[in-house]
Amino acid sequence: MTKEILVVDDEDRIRKLLRLFLEREGYEVAEASDGREAFELATKYDYVCILLDLMLPEMDGLEVATRLRETKDTPIIMLTAKGEENNRVEGFESGADDYIVKPFSPREVVLRLKALLRRTQSATAEQNEPHARDMIEFEHLTIDNDAHKVLADGTPVNLTPKEYELLIFLAKTPNKVFDREQLLKEVWHYEFYGDLRTVDTHVKRLREKLNRVSTEAASMIQTVWGVGYKFEVTQPDETTK
Known part of the structure; x- marks a missing residue:
């Protein structure tokens, strides 16, 4: 099963930093620097999660998430410098599953990512036993x-x-x-x-x-x-x- 994460941010520094920490945890990482590229990649490939910046060129993160939710259920964590309540509401309305405000610790992103994936993973072989379900x-x-x-x-x-x-x-x-x-x-x-x-x-x-x-x-x-x-x-x- 793939463990590839799509990291979407127009800042090269942030993408490289997240890639470094994610690869240390054993994840594969794909990158996109604008919303249009992100949407095309996310539609074409099945990622285990998308780290999606809100403010992007070509197509902002809200539009990417909204359009993606029409066909895909991929978990999405929104990354943004906008921490006001209204922005969080907009992020969740667009289909985001979690929301992290910049500046953030890469370790926090990894921990939140793991917590989200734990909630979406399939059962283990032991859990598949009828009496244990x-x-x-x-x-x-x-x-x-x-x-x-x-x-x-x-x-x-x-x-x-x-x-x-x-x-x-x-x-x-x-x-x-x-x-x-x-x-x-x-x-x-x-x-x-x-x-x-x-x-x-x-x-x-x-x-x-x-x-x-x-x-x-x-x-x-x-x-x-x-x-x-x-x-x-x-x-x-x-x-x-």
Whole structure:
């Protein structure tokens, strides 16, 4: 399995520094210096992760991530000198899975990269034993947390890391309503008071992906107007006899 990372930054110094630290950890590294080149490479090849600068010539990082998310679920870590809350929201809305503000330590980037990849890796051989599997199963939806796999009516659904984390967080507590602030804190691990479009955008994308193969699975993610979202599961005594 490839361990190649795509590093995208218009500063040669930053690309070379990240390459040095990543190669020390055993990763292969590809580089791009502008957004158009990054998009072409990311579309053509399957990288385990993309380190993507926000401010790029030709096509900025937000556009690269947004367009890439139409066809690819590759984990994306956004790198940017812009640390304001609105920029983080825009990054997450575009499909980024993590966000690191410049100036950063290359060691921090490597640690955050490893943490993200751990959440997206497949199960080990031991975990593949039926008795050891971490499964969440409903009538129309199955989440195999060991294999990081989602099945809607038996059909695999490809999700980005954040879409997957959002789904499993909701599914682990069926019928409980979470407001957007709670979801930002628990799934994105930061608090932001004001613009909560990040959550709405990811819920919309998650529903769309599920709906392509199962309307029943998609309908389990319910909007509670004026409050937030819940994962709705019909109770046994509510079923038609």
